[in-house]
Amino acid sequence: MESPVQISDAQLVRQCLSGHEDGWRTFVDRFRTPVWHVAYRFAATPDDADELTQDVFMRLVNVLPSYRPSGALGAWVRQVATNVAIDAYRRRRRTPLLLSDEEIPEAPVPAAWQPDAIAERREEAAKIRELLDRLPPELSEPLVLRDLMDCDYPEIAERLAIPLGTVKSRIHRARQTLARARRALGRGGSARPGRGDDR
Amino acid sequence: MTGARSDDRFRDLVSALAAGELDGTEAQRVRARLAADPELARLYGEIRAVRRGLDDFAAGAETPPPDLQGRILAATLPTFRSLYVRRTHYWPTWLAAAAAAAMLLFFQPPLVRGALESLPRATDGVSSLRAAANRHTDRALAEFGVLRASVSFALEDQMDRLEDRLRDLERATRNRDALLSDPEPDPDPASSDDPQGEVSP
Numbered sequence: 305m306e307s308p309v310q311i312s313d314a315q316l317v318r319q320c321l322s323g324h325e326d327g328w329r330t331f332v333d334r335f336r337t338p339v340w341h342v343a344y345r346f347a348a349t350p351d352d353a354d355e356l357t358q359d360v361f362m363r364l365v366n367v368l369p370s371y372r373p374s375g376a377l378g379a380w381v382r383q384v385a386t387n388v389a390i391d392a393y394r395r396r397r398r399t400p401l402l403l404s405d406e407e408i409p410e411a412p413v414p415a416a417w418q419p420d421a422i423a424e425r426r427e428e429a430a431k432i433r434e435l436l437d438r439l440p441p442e443l444s445e446p447l448v449l450r451d452l453m454d455c456d457y458p459e460i461a462e463r464l465a466i467p468l469g470t471v472k473s474r475i476h477r478a479r480q481t482l483a484r485a486r487r488a489l490g491r492g493g494s495a496r497p498g499r500g501d502d503r
Numbered sequence: 504m505t506g507a508r509s510d511d512r513f514r515d516l517v518s519a520l521a522a523g524e525l526d527g528t529e530a531q532r533v534r535a536r537l538a539a540d541p542e543l544a545r546l547y548g549e550i551r552a553v554r555r556g557l558d559d560f561a562a563g564a565e566t567p568p569p570d571l572q573g574r575i576l577a578a579t580l581p582t583f584r585s586l587y588v589r590r591t592h593y594w595p596t597w598l599a600a601a602a603a604a605a606m607l608l609f610f611q612p613p614l615v616r617g618a619l620e621s622l623p624r625a626t627d628g629v630s631s632l633r634a635a636a637n638r639h640t641d642r643a644l645a646e647f648g649v650l651r652a653s654v655s656f657a658l659e660d661q662m663d664r665l666e667d668r669l670r671d672l673e674r675a676t677r678n679r680d681a682l683l684s685d686p687e688p689d690p691d692p693a694s695s696d697d698p699q700g701e702v703s704p
Contacts, residue, residue, distance in 0.1 A: 314656070321652050323588040325580065332575050340567035345560075354571055358578045365579045365586065369648030373659055425559050432556030451522070451557045476518040483549035486556075 313377035320368055332361060338378065339385045345452040346389035348396070348437060356392055360385045386453065386463070393448070394441060435485045436478075443478035450475050517543055521550035586645050 311319070316334070319327025336357070343356035364384055371380055436444055445464060449455040460475075461468045513536065519525050520533045537544045 314659075317652075318656055320583075321587060321649055321656075323584075325583065325588070328580070328583050328587075329576060332572060332579070336572055336575060337567055340571065350568075354568060354574065357567065357571060358575050361575045361579050362582065365582050366645065367648075369645070369652040371652070373656060425556075426563065428552075429556045429559035429563060432553055433560045436557070451554060452561050473515065476515040479518045479521070479550050479553055480514055480546065482553045483546060486553060487549055 314373040317368065317371055317373070317377065328365070331364075335364075335378070335381045338382060342382060342385040342389055342453070346393045346448060352396075356389060359392060360388045363388050386449075390445065390463070393445065431489065432482065432486065435482055435489075438485075439478055439481060443474050443481065446471050446474045447478040447482075451479075513543065514546065517547050518550055521547055522554055585642075587649065 311330070316327055316331055320331055339360050340353060340357045343360065344350070344353040347353035347356050364381065367384060371377065436447065439447070446460050446466075449460045449463065450457070455463070457468055457471050457475075461471045464471070466474075513533070516525065516529070516533045517537070520530055520537075525533060537547055
């Protein structure tokens with residue numbers, strides 16, 4: 305639903321709180337995609353992402369009165385979505401399979417990485433996402449927030465209520481564990497350090 | 504032990520380098536170490552591949568399915584309506600029901616008294632009452648939130664208007680001060696012999 309005139313965030317919330325259903329339809333239309341993107345990063349499957357998106361909007365409809373017009377509505381929606389996604393992620397987590405380095409079998413040196421093959425990259429991405437889901441939650445949660453949600457370290461520390469140093473060490477440990485797990489699947493490859501990596 | 508800790512520290516630095524989180528000097532130091540340590544270099548390559556995989560995964564999220572909007576609305580509209588659409592009629596109904604219940608319990612006419620005495624004193628009754636009370640509390644809290652938000656918006660509007668008015672007043676004050684301090688332009692330049700441009704008494 306595309307409205308000819310884009311109303312402001314504050315006006316939109318005001319409409320919703322006044323009971324205008326069109327306002328809520330516009331709200332859903334405006335934030336459906338960014339919320340779904342947050343859900344997609346936390347969900348195991350696209351279907352889970354759809355369901356999680358609905359859960360987020362259920363939360364939003366209930367907490368809408370707590371929005372303060374002084375802040376950006378999009379950032380507020382994203383924050384609510386992330387909180388709901390983290391809660392859901394914790395609930396659905398399976399038993400961790402990759403608990404320690406010792407449990408990861410060594411593998412032979414793998415075949416070379418082929419960056420041109422799109423299908424292979426998609427497969428690789430899906431495999432890494434699956435491996436990420438098998439990490440212990442205390443490792444995977446900060447890594448999802450950092451490497452999939454682009455949150456900065458202080459924000460992650462605040463969100464997960466853990467010290468900043470712990471956040472950093474867990475993220476580094478999560479990346480190393482994923483790298484070793486990937487190697488164990490025969491997907492490891494040697495790569496030389498590039499010069500354009502540092503920010 | 505110290506060596507192991509140092510190795511751990513360096514692996515963390517390799518992770519940070521692979522994620523592009525190191526500044527120039529430190530990145531140079533880590534790269535120098537990678538050049539001399541094939542195992543660390545391999546770890547670096549693997550972490551880079553993991554990062555790329557995660558980036559690819561995130562980039563794969565393009566658009567949600569087209570019917571998602573309808574599903575979200577189907578799931579949320581009943582709650583939306585119950586919370587916001589009928590709220591102007593909600594308080595009187597709720598208050599009337601509460602008042603009627605209070606009256607009945609207080610005066611206990613014979614019929615009600617008999618009905619109350621015939622009620623089983625089971626915990627189920629208490630549970631259902633508690634559940635009903637919780638529902639009412641939730642609704643009341645939601646209503647309170649709506650009222651609070653409405654007041655917040657109204658106050659913000661008033662503040663905006665006051666700020667506009669204040670700006671107008673400041674502008675008017677400045678104009679007045681300027682008029683009072685500047686000399687009146689003399690319609691006849693020949694009669695003006697005051698080099699300071701001050702107004703003669």
